[in-house]
Amino acid sequence: MEVMVVTADGPCEPICARWIAAQGRIDGRTPQRFRTVLGKLKAERLPVVIHSSGGSVLAAIEIGQMIRERRLDIAVGRTMIEPCPANDKDCQKALTGGQARGRVDGQWSACLSACPLLLAGGVNRYVGHLAFVGVHEITQLSTVQLIEKRYKLESPSFFAAPERKLVSEKVVATQRTEKPADVDAYSRVAAYLAMMQVSTAIIPLMKSKPADDILILSRKQLQDIALATHVMSAAELVHGQTSAQSPPIQPKAMHCNSNGTCSPVMQFPVRSIPKTESSSLPGIPVSVDPPNNQQQKP
Numbered sequence: 001m002e003v004m005v006v007t008a009d010g011p012c013e014p015i016c017a018r019w020i021a022a023q024g025r026i027d028g029r030t031p032q033r034f035r036t037v038l039g040k041l042k043a044e045r046l047p048v049v050i051h052s053s054g055g056s057v058l059a060a061i062e063i064g065q066m067i068r069e070r071r072l073d074i075a076v077g078r079t080m081i082e083p084c085p086a087n088d089k090d091c092q093k094a095l096t097g098g099q100a101r102g103r104v105d106g107q108w109s110a111c112l113s114a115c116p117l118l119l120a121g122g123v124n125r126y127v128g129h130l131a132f133v134g135v136h137e138i139t140q141l142s143t144v145q146l147i148e149k150r151y152k153l154e155s156p157s158f159f160a161a162p163e164r165k166l167v168s169e170k171v172v173a174t175q176r177t178e179k180p181a182d183v184d185a186y187s188r189v190a191a192y193l194a195m196m197q198v199s200t201a202i203i204p205l206m207k208s209k210p211a212d213d214i215l216i217l218s219r220k221q222l223q224d225i226a227l228a229t230h231v232m233s234a235a236e237l238v239h240g241q242t243s244a245q246s247p248p249i250q251p252k253a254m255h256c257n258s259n260g261t262c263s264p265v266m267q268f269p270v271r272s273i274p275k276t277e278s279s280s281l282p283g284i285p286v287s288v289d290p291p292n293n294q295q296q297k298p
Contacts, residue, residue: 001026001052003033004098005041008239009082019238020048020072021079021102026055026114031062037098038070048074048122049104049234054113057138057185061192064121068196074122076131077234078105104235108132112214116227117189120196127222128233134216135202136209138181138189146173178211199225 001024008017020037022030048067054060067074081102084091094100111119112134119125119133127133149169153162186207190200202225209215222228230237 001030001033001055003030003037004081004095004100005037005046006079006081006100006102009101009103017238017240018046019079019104020046021081021100022048022050022052022118023079024052026052026059026063026118028056028059030055030059031066034063034066038066040098045070045072047237048072049077049079049238050074050111050115050118051076051078051109052111052115052118054115057114057117057181057189060114060117061189064118064192064196067118067121068123071123072121073124073126073237074119075126075232075234075237076109076111076119076128076133077238078107078109079103080105104233104238106130106233106235109234110134116202117192120193120198120227122229124229125227126230126232126234126237127228128231128236130233132216133222133227134214135206136211136214137207138185139178139211140181140185141176141178144175144177145171148172180211198227201225202227 001022003020003022006019006021010016020041022034079102081095081100084095108130110132112132113136116133116135147169148171150167151164152167154165155162186203190203193200193202205215205217205221205225217225217227
């Protein structure tokens, strides 16, 4: 995943909007990239705009905890990076250092697989009408390698015992196996979600789809699990549109079960989709409030 600070491109100086763009697969290197960017920002709090097909569950949880610790907002959206002009060394240097100019794309964006766990870390979580959030079961990947090592025996003297010295080493075969995660993995995810005040009712939704499929969460499902706190696009968040156009999802009550775990009961404000937003992700019809239990595939 690429993580960088982006400044809005265009005639906006000296008050151009800035945000943290996080795009691509989440892997074991991603938490350090977030840590580096947040370290450079020091006390400055910028919103995070994320577009990801998923990746490592553990890395997503670690990043989510960083975001919550910094009290940052997060939105699902795509950032279009402005390419550097030819021979512009200053631009190239800034890009290498994690600084870029760009804009938030108004078309569809996605947060899938492990990405919703990262999304859960935001204090305020924004999901617009053209942003798709999807989940599936957690899987555990194991790798077995057959390694060939060659040694030679060396003896410092005729009477000394020979010593083995490694001459070469190479991987001759690799086998990767993937299987559904065990109970402990889901327990860790559930504990994290409870800490982020997101309902653990998302766990059965995750388990309902195999790893090679995806469940796109409907507006009602996002409401029930409180994964989104505002119906607002990333562009509206970044460029400071007023909340009157995209009001927050107001909690009506808290539902608590017998073991003391509570989940907020949320209500989405209904907003019709303007004609300019009528395009949809192939295979997924755009809808303000899909029918209950509707399962859609990307």
